[in-house]
Amino acid sequence: MATEILWRPPGKMTQSEQRSLESLVEEVSDEFVPPLTTRSSTTQAVLASASGSTSSSYFHELLTQHCLLLIECDQLQGFLSFRTFHRDTRLPQIGICIYVSIISVRPAARGRGLARLLYQKLLRLPETLPAWILLRTRSTNTHHLHLLDTLGFKRLLTVPNDRDRVDGIYLGCKR
Numbered sequence: 001m002a003t004e005i006l007w008r009p010p011g012k013m014t015q016s017e018q019r020s021l022e023s024l025v026e027e028v029s030d031e032f033v034p035p036l037t038t039r040s041s042t043t044q045a046v047l048a049s050a051s052g053s054t055s056s057s058y059f060h061e062l063l064t065q066h067c068l069l070l071i072e073c074d075q076l077q078g079f080l081s082f083r084t085f086h087r088d089t090r091l092p093q094i095g096i097c098i099y100v101s102i103i104s105v106r107p108a109a110r111g112r113g114l115a116r117l118l119y120q121k122l123l124r125l126p127e128t129l130p131a132w133i134l135l136r137t138r139s140t141n142t143h144h145l146h147l148l149d150t151l152g153f154k155r156l157l158t159v160p161n162d163r164d165r166v167d168g169i170y171l172g173c174k175r
């Protein structure tokens with residue numbers, strides 16, 4: 001099957017790619033806490049009170065980030081959004097880094113190594129971008145944690161009861 005991963009810097013996604021991405025975000029929204037379509041931003045540190053926000057405000061903020069689009073046979077099957085030149089004051093040791101705000105693969109396409117391909121592409125981005133990659137995931141997301149472990153990510157920080165009484169785990173990897 002023909003698979004390609006397109007890197008779209010902010011503002012560079014075509015209208016058709018934007019429509020496919022919005023449709024995929026809506027499809028997977030409820031798997032996140034809180035659901036993506038109720039978030040007002042990709043950077044909410046405290047996500048408990050997102051009432052009043054709309055899916056479009058979250059989606060428009062997503063478009064201000066870099067995005068890797070995984071396409072199989074002309075169909076968007078997964079994406080990974082990231083910010084460049086991010087800094088987390090709780091993790092001064094890693095300095096400026098790439099921050100992965102979200103990764104998701106279409107439910108029907110999971111378990112075939114597509115998320116691994118997205119991370120591998122991220123790890124091979126040009127050296128002009130920061131060397132460190134940082135992300136946060138829930139302690140209950142065992143598939144994601146297993147994948148990150150095999151890719152060489154290390155656990156850097158655990159935030160107890162981060163969201164919905166589930167611990168948040170920050171992991172990092174130096175490219």
Ligand SMILES: CC(C)(COP(=O)(O)OP(=O)(O)OC[C@H]1O[C@@H](n2cnc3c(N)ncnc32)[C@H](O)[C@@H]1OP(=O)(O)O)[C@@H](O)C(=O)NCCC(=O)NCCS
Nearest residue numbers: 031102103104105110111112113114115116137143144147
């Ligand atoms: C987490 C997610 C991105 C993984 O996508 P994926 O394309 O299915 O992942 P991969 O196929 O690359 O698999 C990665 C590893 O997890 C394992 N895995 C994935 N799905 C699995 C499942 N349902 N059962 C058991 N293991 C599974 C795979 O075996 C693989 O490990 P291996 O290579 O050692 O065999 C996907 O499940 C998803 O979109 N989940 C919802 C969103 C989410 O949780 N995102 C992360 C937080 S931002």
